[in-house]
Amino acid sequence: MNFIKKFNQIGLKDVPLVGGKNASLGQMITDLAEQGIKVPMGFAITADAYWHFLNSNNLVLPLKKLRARISITDERSLAREAKHMRALIVAGVMPTDLLVPIAAAYQELSKLYNIKNVDVAVRSSATAEDLPGASFAGQQETFLHVRGIDSLIDACKRCFASLFTDRAIAYRAQQGFDDFDSALSIGVQKMVRSDLAASGVAFSLDTETGFKDVVTINASWGLGESIVQGTITPDEFIVHKPTLQKGYASIIKKKLGNKTSRIVYSGHALAQKPVPANQITQFCLTDAEILYVARAVTVIESHYSTLAKKWTPVDVEWAQDGTDKQIYIIQARPETVHAQEQHTTLIQYHLKSNNKPIHVVVTGQSIGQKIVAGKARVIKSLKQINQVRPGEILVTRMTDPDWVPALKKAQGIITDQGGRTCHAAIVSRELGIPAIVGTIKATDSIKTGEDITIDCSQGTMGYVYQGSIAYDVMRTPLDNLPKLQVGVMVNLADPDRAFTTSFLPCDGVGLARIEFIINTTIKIHPMALIHPTFVKDKKIQKQIEHITAGYKDKKQFFVDVLAQGIAQIAAAFYPKPVIVRFSDFKSNEYRNLVGGTYFEPIEENPMLGFRGASRYYDRHYKEAFALECAAIKKVREVMGLYNVKVMVPFVRTVPEAERVLAAMKEYGLAQHVNDLAVIMMCEIPSNVILIDVFSALFDGFSIGSNDLTQLTLGVDRDSGLLAGSFDERDPAVMKMMEMAIAGAQHNKKPIGICGQAPSDHPAIADFLIQRGIDSLSLNPDSVIPFLLRFRKK
Helix, strand or coil: CCCEEEHHHCCHHHHHHHHHHHHHHHHHHHHCHHHCCCCCCEEEECHHHHHHHHHHCCCHHHHHHHHHCCCCCCHHHHHHHHHHHHHHHHCCCCCHHHHHHHHHHHHHHHHHCCCCCCCEEEEEEECCCCECCECCCCCCCEEEEECCHHHHHHHHHHHHHHHHCHHHHHHHHHHCCCCCCCCEEEEEEECCCHHHCEEEEEECCCCCCCCCCEEEEEEEECCCHHHHHCCCECEEEEEEHHHHCCCCCCEEEEECCECCEEEEEECCEEEEEECCHHHHCCCCCCHHHHHHHHHHHHHHHHHHHHHHCCCCCEEEEEEECCCCCCEEEEEEEECCCHHHCCCCEEEEEEECCCCCCCCEEEEEEEECCCEEEEEEEECCCHHHHHHCCCCCEEEECCCCHHHHHHHCCCCEEEECCCCCCCHHHHHHHHHCCCEEECCCCHHHHCCCCCEEEEECCCCCEEEEEECCCCEEEEEEECCCCCCCCCEEEEEECCHHHHHHHCCCCCCCEEEEECHHHHHHHHCECHHHHHCHHHCCCHHHHHHHHHHCCCCCCHHHHHHHHHHHHHHHHHHHHCCCCEEEECCCCCHHHHHCCECHHHCCCCCCCHHHCCCCHHHHCCCCCHHHHHHHHHHHHHHHHHCCCCCEEEEECCCCCHHHHHHHHHHHHHCCCCCCHHHCCEEEEECCHHHHHCHHHHHCCCCEEEECHHHHHHHHHCCCCCCCCCHHHCCCCCHHHHHHHHHHHHHHHHCCCCEEECCCHHHHCHHHHHHHHHCCCCEEEECHHHHHHHHHCCCCC
């Protein structure tokens, strides 16, 4: 029988013989080497070898007897009998006719790398794993830095035994697989010395939403086990595939992780060591390395999709060798969660508003996009998992594959540690339950028996609320919504909600507000980054240093973070248009940014003061405006997201419009160069009255109904005393909007509306459509209700 197959002798057709992992490695070595995919060489010990080992030791019948004594619902019997099954296998003797070819293949691999006894990774590769709907993630064992034939044989027997771990038996029962219909192959692969560099995982989609057009990369220092185990929060990078394939450096997100420890090879064993202080605030990969990993993932995805004759997203493990600095692909398999989704129904979760304050207990990274409420069960040890009751929300430090029986009972998971690709995150996706990972203090802040609510519906940040809070689930079929003559766009501020929002049936983004990015991610007044010596308060100086950790050039921090936030929104809707409005903070809002008090005046009425266009050419802000222009330029010309248009808010006069356009040109963002369209907010009566003149300067208009109402009626829209006395339906405001539409049409310029009015008042939307407006930009939660009004009954 053929017990050994070199990786370059196998492919996906050999899954029954060598399992999913090994077959995939062989396929890549055979087909993708010429496309720059580097895979360490190795060999597979086949499923035939597994059966030969069991039969040579007369183990099949004893194993079946022990398996028959297991009740899957009885965790104690499962643990007891599974332990006996594994012990039988480990005590078995490797038959000579199997030991000899394993030893010969190992020696040949060592010779290939010119090493006496090469270090290898020994990975289980079950013949039923990596199938659609059943990933078997983490069910069997892996042994790293195995050296020498005796150690290799011992690792092989332990791999065989791991087919009968508690978690593997329970998982096969759940998936409907017979324990003795599945066999186990073993992959023996030259070890990549990522303990001296970095490693991680990458997916050819967004792991939370299933958005297809990105590669998501997680990275940590040292061996990748620290990511899966959840001992650190990895760096996260997102790359936009369509523009990457056109040759652009389209890294649309870089998020620094909390990488305080790493797993390394030390003294013939693996050990967890602290990360040097100077590396904690450094990204694990350079931009060039990020792009290399992303390109490799797209090549692998394309190849697998071609073989399957359908889109096949992939889950890839990569490792960087510290000795040669090369990045190697060490595993690739089909992604098994989102690949099955059809996206024919939009499912949205919303908390019910009961006008009661909501107390946030902890926050973390959200997994899934659901809301659940239930009683908490705090578990701090694997020995306590039998305490978990069906329907409870499991709260723990972190999980590993041995926790799966308990996770299957829970309706939600909360962990202190971990990132988006830790074990708890992977399993929660497969089970279809929400999780919040990396909360740091959940096990200390939540008590067993407490009613809590998990909210993963608001983007990448997840919230745990005190008490059981009611919520709605709205399911909308997307195949019978009407297509209107008027464009339906969305208003969007939070980049982390962009991928989710992109599934709405819409025509792009009519208003992308960058104030949200500045306020929540950058947090620092841009002038404080340009002129740090003006900031005298030492506490504020330390705060700025903390926020900009890893950046020597503080101005570049602003440009990079703003560009990435804009790029996430632009990439989500690419190639549909995305209209990005330059900043429109008021001076009181700018003062609230870190260092803002050193650069902002105190105004009696900021709503009518130093805001919008008047800032962009003024000496007090123009250097900051140059950074905004640089960010837009980077998004378009470096990342290739030319679907971005820009919008200028609060343009009071024609000369002011001319000054802003001149400033943009000075800062490298000239109108019409590379088809850059510049839109003007139409929100001041002067904009409507002089629309013929403004039409000669701008490429289109977007009505800002909030400010147009304020300035037409002479009211302060921030005044609570007046809030109930007026709204956009006032005849004077309606007349202004009608005049703006007519003026734009007369000058053959497109005009839309991005203000709140159409979202709040359907009658205004109907009025604007009747007057011939080109597009309506709505709040995301208003899009479906708006379209349903036009569906034929």
